[in-house]
Amino acid sequence: MPIPCKAGCGKNAMLKRPKTGDALCKDCFFCAFETEVHFTITKAELFNRGDSVAVAASGGKDSTVLAHVLKTLNERYNYGLNLMLLSIDEGITGYRDDSLETVKRNRDDYEMPLKILSYKDLYGWTMDEIVAQIGRKNNCTFCGVFRRQALDRGAALLGVKCIATGHNADDIAETVLMNVLRGDIARLKRCTAISTGSEGTIPRVKPLKYAYEKEIVMYAHYKKLVYFSTECVFAPNAYRGHARALLKDMEKIRPSCIMDIIYSGETMAVKDEVILPTQRTCTRCNFVSSQEVCKACVLLEGLNKGLPKLGIG
Amino acid sequence: MVLKIAPILKKKPTRKLMIQKKLWKKNQRSLEIMLETKKVLICLTGGKSSTVLLDLIFNGLSQDNHKKLRIIPFFLHLTGIEQKEHDLKTAELIIRQCQHYNFNIYVVNISKFYLQNNNTLPEQNSTTEIINWTVSDPEANIKEILKKLTPTTSNDVEKRIKRDIFIRVASELQCKYIFTAETTTTLAINLLSNLVIGRGSQVENDVGFSDNRHENIKILRPMKDITEEELHHYIKVNKLNSVSTDHIRKNSLQSTIKTFVSDLQENFPATISTVCKTADKISSTENNPKRCQMCKSYFNMMTEKMTAIQATIFSRTVSNCQPSEYYNVDQNTNVKSPLDHHHHKTSMFPYIDNKLCYSCSKNYLERGLQDIFEIKSNP
Numbered sequence: 207m208p209i210p211c212k213a214g215c216g217k218n219a220m221l222k223r224p225k226t227g228d229a230l231c232k233d234c235f236f237c238a239f240e241t242e243v244h245f246t247i248t249k250a251e252l253f254n255r256g257d258s259v260a261v262a263a264s265g266g267k268d269s270t271v272l273a274h275v276l277k278t279l280n281e282r283y284n285y286g287l288n289l290m291l292l293s294i295d296e297g298i299t300g301y302r303d304d305s306l307e308t309v310k311r312n313r314d315d316y317e318m319p320l321k322i323l324s325y326k327d328l329y330g331w332t333m334d335e336i337v338a339q340i341g342r343k344n345n346c347t348f349c350g351v352f353r354r355q356a357l358d359r360g361a362a363l364l365g366v367k368c369i370a371t372g373h374n375a376d377d378i379a380e381t382v383l384m385n386v387l388r389g390d391i392a393r394l395k396r397c398t399a400i401s402t403g404s405e406g407t408i409p410r411v412k413p414l415k416y417a418y419e420k421e422i423v424m425y426a427h428y429k430k431l432v433y434f435s436t437e438c439v440f441a442p443n444a445y446r447g448h449a450r451a452l453l454k455d456m457e458k459i460r461p462s463c464i465m466d467i468i469y470s471g472e473t474m475a476v477k478d479e480v481i482l483p484t485q486r487t488c489t490r491c492n493f494v495s496s497q498e499v500c501k502a503c504v505l506l507e508g509l510n511k512g513l514p515k516l517g518i519g
Numbered sequence: 520m521v522l523k524i525a526p527i528l529k530k531k532p533t534r535k536l537m538i539q540k541k542l543w544k545k546n547q548r549s550l551e552i553m554l555e556t557k558k559v560l561i562c563l564t565g566g567k568s569s570t571v572l573l574d575l576i577f578n579g580l581s582q583d584n585h586k587k588l589r590i591i592p593f594f595l596h597l598t599g600i601e602q603k604e605h606d607l608k609t610a611e612l613i614i615r616q617c618q619h620y621n622f623n624i625y626v627v628n629i630s631k632f633y634l635q636n637n638n639t640l641p642e643q644n645s646t647t648e649i650i651n652w653t654v655s656d657p658e659a660n661i662k663e664i665l666k667k668l669t670p671t672t673s674n675d676v677e678k679r680i681k682r683d684i685f686i687r688v689a690s691e692l693q694c695k696y697i698f699t700a701e702t703t704t705t706l707a708i709n710l711l712s713n714l715v716i717g718r719g720s721q722v723e724n725d726v727g728f729s730d731n732r733h734e735n736i737k738i739l740r741p742m743k744d745i746t747e748e749e750l751h752h753y754i755k756v757n758k759l760n761s762v763s764t765d766h767i768r769k770n771s772l773q774s775t776i777k778t779f780v781s782d783l784q785e786n787f788p789a790t791i792s793t794v795c796k797t798a799d800k801i802s803s804t805e806n807n808p809k810r811c812q813m814c815k816s817y818f819n820m821m822t823e824k825m826t827a828i829q830a831t832i833f834s835r836t837v838s839n840c841q842p843s844e845y846y847n848v849d850q851n852t853n854v855k856s857p858l859d860h861h862h863h864k865t866s867m868f869p870y871i872d873n874k875l876c877y878s879c880s881k882n883y884l885e886r887g888l889q890d891i892f893e894i895k896s897n898p
Contacts, residue, residue: 213837213839213840214840223834225834226831228835228839237837237842238834238837241837241842242830242833242834242837245833246830249824249825250824251824382714383714386710386714386797387783387793387794388793389793389794389796389797391797394797399823400823400825415830416827416830416834448779448783451779452775452776452779455779456772456775456776459671459770459771459772459775460772462831463772465827465830465831466715466716466827466878466881467715467717467719468827469719469828469877470713470714470715470717470719470720471719472823472826472827473719473803473804473819473821474802474804475720475802475803475804476801476802477799477801477802478802480800
C-alpha cells in the first residue's frame with residue numbers, strides 16, 4: 207500500500223529518510239536535504255558575500271554532492287560566492303588516477319575551474335613509493351598530514367577565502383570515537399567544530415556536517431550524479447576502520463546515535479589543568495605547527511633519509 | 520606504576536601480599552579523604568568487582584591503627600529487576616557473603632523504594648523485600664516499565680534510578696560517601712556508552728573518580744584503576760566466590776560497545792587504559808546553574824552558533840511540511856524569519872535545557888517513562 211509523502215505534497219513516498227525515519231517522495235527529499243545544508247550554512251555563518259571558496263574535490267560521493275549542492279544553493283539563494291574545485295593527487299595507482307577523471311567530469315558538469323596538486327610535485331614522493339618504504343600500517347598518517355598541507359598550499363595559490371570539505375556526520379562521529387579510543391585530547395576538542403582554522407591559516411568548513419552518509423548516497427543516486435565509489439586501496443588497515451565498524455553496528459540499533467555522538471563532542475571540553483600544545487610556525491617551512499618542526503617536514507625528512515619510522519608514534 | 524602480574528609465581532603468600540599492597544596503593548586517594556572516621560555506604564551487586572571490594576574493605580578495617588581504613592561501613596544491594604527466583608538466589612548469596620565477614624547488608628527492592636515517599640529501609644539481612652513484593656499496580660512497577668523501553672534506554676534509565684536510590688539510602692543512614700565497585704573495563708564501557716547517547720558532557724561525574732552532583736554526598740569509585748585481570752587474580756588467590764554477573768541488556772548500544780571494547784582490547788592492549796585516561800581529562804563546557812531533574816547533571820551552555828539539536832529539529836521540520844511553510848513571514852514588517860520550530864522542539868526534545876538534559880529528554884519520549892517520572896512544574 208503506497209504511503210503518502212510526509213511533507214504533504216500529495217505524491218507517494220519513494221524513500222525513507224535514515225535521519226528522521228520520515229517517508230518522502232524524491233523531490234521533497236531533495237528539497238529537504240538542500241534546505242538543511244542551507245540552514246547549516248546560514249546559521250553557522252560559514253560564508254560571506256563575495257568570498258571565493260575552494261571545494262576540496264576527490265571525485266567521491268561527498269565532494270561531488272558538496273560541489274553540486276553548493277552550486278545549486280549559490281544560485282538559488284544568491285550567496286554571491288565564487289566557487290572552484292581543488293584536487294590532490296596522492297599518486298595511488300588504481301584509485302586516485304581514476305578518481306581524478308571523475309573530478310574533471312565534475313569541473314565540466316558544474317562549470318567550475320579546477321586546480322590539481324600532486325604529492326610528487328610538492329614533496330617528491332607518491333603514496334605508492336611511501337608505502338613501499340614504510341609498509342601498510344601507518345601510511346594513512348603520511349597521506350593525511352601531507353594532504354592537509356597540500357590543501358593549504360593549493361588554497362593559498364588560488365587565493366581563496368576558505369576551503370569547503372565534504373566531511374559528513376558519519377565522518378565526524380567516527381573521528382570523535384577514534385580520538386577517544388586513542389586518547390587524542392587536542393583533536394577531540396577541535397574535531398566537532400564546523401569551521402576550523404586559526405590566525406594565519408585559511409579556514410576549512412564542513413557544510414555537510416549534519417548530513418548522514420546514507421542520505422548523501424541517496425541524494426547522489428537519485429540525482430544521478432557522477433561519482434567515484436571505490437574506497438582507497440590502503441583503507442582496510444586503518445585504525446579508523448574499527449571506529450567505523452562500531453558506528454555502523456550502532457546505527458542499526460539506533461540511527462540517531464550519530465547525531466548524539468556529535469552532540470556529545472560539541473558539549474565536551476578539556477579540563478583546565480590539562481596541558482594542550484600551543485600553536486606556532488614550523489622553523490623549516492613556516493606552516494602552522496604545534497611543534498618546532500611540523501609533522502610534514504618530520505615525515506619527509508624521515509623518508510628522504512631512509513628512516514621511515516621517524517615521526518611515527 | 521603498572522603492576523605486571525607474572526604468570527608463574529614462586530610463592531603464593533608473596534603474590535597475595537603483592538596484589539593487596541598494589542590495590543591499596545591504588546586506593547590511596549580515597550583513603551586520603553578519610554581523615555576522620557566517616558560513615559560510608561557501599562553498594563554491592565555481587566559481581567566480581569563487588570566481591571573484591573568487600574574483601575578489601577574487610578582487610579582495610581582489620582589493619583593496624585595507622586593504616587586502618589577509618590570508615591563505618593553500611594552495605595546495600597539493590598534487587599527487583601530480574602526474575603524473582605534469580606533475584607532471591609543472588610540476594611541470599613550476597614547476604615551469606617557479607618555475614619562471612621560479620622557485615623550486615625540491606626537488600627532493597629528498586630520498585631518499592633523508588634516509588635515510596637520516604638526513605639525507610641527494610642530490616643538488614645532479610646530477603647522479605649523480594650519474597651513479599653507483589654505487583655499491585657503494574658504501571659508503578661519499575662521492572663515492567665523498564666521492559667517497555669528500548670534496551671538502550673532501559674540500561675541508561677536503570678543506572679539513573681539506581682544512583683538516585685543510592686543517594687536516598689545514604690542520606691537516610693547519614694553517610695557522606697558512597698563507594699561503588701566500577702573497574703577500568705566498566706568505566707571504559709560507560710564512557711563510550713555515555714558518548715553515544717549524548718551524555719558526553721557528563722563524563723566527569725559519571726566516569727571519573729568522584730561524582731559530585733549532590734551537595735552533601737559524594738559517590739566515589741575507589742577501584743577505578745583496577746583491571747579485570749587483577750580482579751581475576753585476586754579472586755583466585757584469595758579463593759573468593761562472586762555470586763552474579765553484570766547485567767547489560769542485549770541488542771542495546773551498551774552491549775555492542777562492550778563486545779567492541781573486549782575485541783579491540785585483544786589487538787590493542789592499551790585500549791581500555793587509554794580510554795580511562797581520556798575520561799580523566801574531559802569536563803564539560805560552561806555550566807548553567809540549572810540541573811536536569813532526572814540525572815541531576817548541569818545543563819550545557821551552548822556557545823556555538825549552530826548545534827546538533829537545532830540541526831535535528833530542523834530536519835524534522837523540513838521533512839514534515841512544504842517548502843513554502845519553512846519560513847514565517849511577519850505580517851507587519853514583511854520580514855522572513857525561520858519557521859518557529861517550537862512545536863517540533865517540544866515534541867522531539869521535551870523540556871530540554873529547562874528541566875531535562877539532552878539524553879534524559881530523549882528517554883522521556885519513550886512510553887512508560889512518563890508514568891513513573893513526573894516533571895516537577897516549579898523550576
